[in-house]
Amino acid sequence: MQKRNLCGGSLIVNYPSVTIENAVNELSKLPGIGKKSALRFALFLLKSRVEEVEKLSTAIIDLKNKTVFCSHCHNISDTEICNICSSPRRDKSLVCVVEDVRDVLAIENTNQFFGTYHVLGGVISPLEGISPQSLTIGSLLEKVKGGTIKELILALSSTMEGDTTAFYIAKKMKEFGVKITTIARGIPVGGELEFTDEITLGRSIIKRVEFN
Amino acid sequence: MQKRNLCGGSLIVNYPSVTIENAVNELSKLPGIGKKSALRFALFLLKSRVEEVEKLSTAIIDLKNKTVFCSHCHNISDTEICNICSSPRRDKSLVCVVEDVRDVLAIENTNQFFGTYHVLGGVISPLEGISPQSLTIGSLLEKVKGGTIKELILALSSTMEGDTTAFYIAKKMKEFGVKITTIARGIPVGGELEFTDEITLGRSIIKRVEFN
Numbered sequence: 050m051q052k053r054n055l056c057g058g059s060l061i062v063n064y065p066s067v068t069i070e071n072a073v074n075e076l077s078k079l080p081g082i083g084k085k086s087a088l089r090f091a092l093f094l095l096k097s098r099v100e101e102v103e104k105l106s107t108a109i110i111d112l113k114n115k116t117v118f119c120s121h122c123h124n125i126s127d128t129e130i131c132n133i134c135s136s137p138r139r140d141k142s143l144v145c146v147v148e149d150v151r152d153v154l155a156i157e158n159t160n161q162f163f164g165t166y167h168v169l170g171g172v173i174s175p176l177e178g179i180s181p182q183s184l185t186i187g188s189l190l191e192k193v194k195g196g197t198i199k200e201l202i203l204a205l206s207s208t209m210e211g212d213t214t215a216f217y218i219a220k221k222m223k224e225f226g227v228k229i230t231t232i233a234r235g236i237p238v239g240g241e242l243e244f245t246d247e248i249t250l251g252r253s254i255i256k257r258v259e260f261n
Numbered sequence: 262m263q264k265r266n267l268c269g270g271s272l273i274v275n276y277p278s279v280t281i282e283n284a285v286n287e288l289s290k291l292p293g294i295g296k297k298s299a300l301r302f303a304l305f306l307l308k309s310r311v312e313e314v315e316k317l318s319t320a321i322i323d324l325k326n327k328t329v330f331c332s333h334c335h336n337i338s339d340t341e342i343c344n345i346c347s348s349p350r351r352d353k354s355l356v357c358v359v360e361d362v363r364d365v366l367a368i369e370n371t372n373q374f375f376g377t378y379h380v381l382g383g384v385i386s387p388l389e390g391i392s393p394q395s396l397t398i399g400s401l402l403e404k405v406k407g408g409t410i411k412e413l414i415l416a417l418s419s420t421m422e423g424d425t426t427a428f429y430i431a432k433k434m435k436e437f438g439v440k441i442t443t444i445a446r447g448i449p450v451g452g453e454l455e456f457t458d459e460i461t462l463g464r465s466i467i468k469r470v471e472f473n
Binding site: 063064065066067068069071072074075076078079080081086088089090091092093094095097099101102103104105106107108109110111112113115116124125126127131132133149150151153154157158 | 309362
């Protein structure tokens with residue numbers, strides 16, 4: 050039996066205007082956005098005031114024209130040195146190594162970290178053609194050689210690629226006498242034992258800490 | 262027990278750049294898009310090539326600058342008269358009355374309708390302050406008075422507001438001798454009887470048609 054909603058199909062063939070079609074095509078390139086959502090956005094924008102639409106259009110193009118990567122930590126910034134690297138209240142000797150900008154935002158939101166960051170721009174993944182050379186590991190090595198860094202916190206995803214990258218960095222940096230740590234793995238705050246996977250639970254028993 | 266993922270909170274406080282913050286704020290105004298998705302879009306655009314971002318930005322602003330509403334049917338168009346109204350292959354005496362542009366697209370996609378449209382721009386809803394005067398019913402009345410329209414197909418949603426609007430239009434147009442029909446209500450193609458709501462099923466029995 051055919052179970053197809055005739056109006057809910059994903060292909061919209063005849064757009065009433067080339068402008069709409071063009072906008073739908075461009076909007077549907079955004080991650081996770083299909084033609085249907087793109088059309089919803091386009092019709093929403095069509096109903097919005099022209100100033101609002103201009104603000105969105107400018108904000109988008111400004112992303113490419115006004116944003117740079119901090120020359121020190123490779124985080125996104127409006128200025129050559131980002132506001133975290135240039136802040137006098139941040140501990141420059143404590144560097145948290147993360148995969149990308151989203152991780153910086155996530156850690157910043159915890160309000161628990163007062164060091165600086167180093168954004169790798171990805172993790173080593175031979176399958177996707179990402180070698181150590183395409184990441185900012187060289188620049189991290191230069192900073193470590195400089196001698197101002199006391200501790201590197203490796204805050205990478207707990208995946209094969211993340212672990213590989215962590216091992217690679219640890220091996221490279223060891224000879225310069227820098228302390229290398231990694232963020233704690235274990236059961237999430239609020240998580241229940243019975244729903245935790247065996248590997249996490251097993252590791253959390255092996256890596257148990259003093260109760261205080 | 263607190264069940265909150267610390268990284269998954271909806272509030273992102275410290276953006277690394279004003280440009281990013283601005284883009285996230287503007288993108289999160291799109292329907293159904295929150296700050297998290299907006300950030301995902303912003304980071305995606307940041308990684309895209311500048312030409313791609315310019316294309317999106319231009320497509321968005323073109324929506325307001327290049328799109329007009331067809332002066333005849335109020336559908337979206339690039340020209341004063343839309344390509345449906347100006348097509349010689351379309352039956353101008355058969356007019357399908359719909360709520361908005363999305364309905365035109367949905368009906369066009371069926372490839373079953375060869376008349377023209379009239380887009381109301383909404384349905385009568387006293388609660389939301391939408392009166393008959395804020396819709397394009399006046400313009401429809403003028404067309405009907407003109408005498409070229411033989412049949413009006415009311416293709417409105419089967420809601421209280423949709424039904425109210427249909428009754429209002431039918432009452433207004435009746436005296437000009439135009440035939441007024443409404444799209445068939447019933448069990449969707451591919452729908453199963455046992456999962457159909459009672460009202461639809463009841464109406465589909467009362468409004469049964471000849472088997473052919």
